[in-house]
Amino acid sequence: MSYTTITRESPKAARLRLFGAVGLALALLLAVVAPASAQTACATHARVAKQLESRYAEAPIAIGLASNGGIIELFSTRDGSTWTLVMTMPDGKSCPLAAGQGWESLSSVALGPKA
Numbered sequence: 001m002s003y004t005t006i007t008r009e010s011p012k013a014a015r016l017r018l019f020g021a022v023g024l025a026l027a028l029l030l031a032v033v034a035p036a037s038a039q040t041a042c043a044t045h046a047r048v049a050k051q052l053e054s055r056y057a058e059a060p061i062a063i064g065l066a067s068n069g070g071i072i073e074l075f076s077t078r079d080g081s082t083w084t085l086v087m088t089m090p091d092g093k094s095c096p097l098a099a100g101q102g103w104e105s106l107s108s109v110a111l112g113p114k115a
Contacts, residue, residue, distance in 0.1 A: 042095040045088045049075070056082050061105070076103045 043051075052058040058075035066072050069090050076083040083103035088094040 042093050044092060045094040048086055048094040048096065052084055052086075056084070058082060058084055061103075074103075080104055 042048075049060070052075045056075075057077050059078075060073050061076045062074040064072045066087065071088045073086045073088065074083060075086060080103040082099070082101055084099040085097045086094050087097055
């Protein structure tokens with residue numbers, strides 16, 4: 001008879017795995033931005049932000065500059081129960097790229113040796 005031993009992942013390893021998964025998901029998402037933006041409800045940044053605030057009580061919690069010149073913003077509720085990823089292009093058009101539930105912020109932004 002054979003038994004399987006179950007080991008529990010450390011909290012640090014779980015956070016690193018989650019961070020890696022989120023990073024991979026964002027990279028894949030950015031790779032398909034052009035086709036995705038043609039199928040989504042794009043509008044001015046002000047309108048998209050207002051809709052996310054009024055419908056879902058989401059506000060910006062993170063922002064970054066994409067390699068294509070667009071600005072990526074992550075909107076989320078205060079408790080992280082829902083989130084929406086939005087890209088705003090240099091022409092001012094904003095498009096929701098992805099949305100989901102259960103957002104959790106990590107304390108560490110970058111991995112690797114300290115600068």
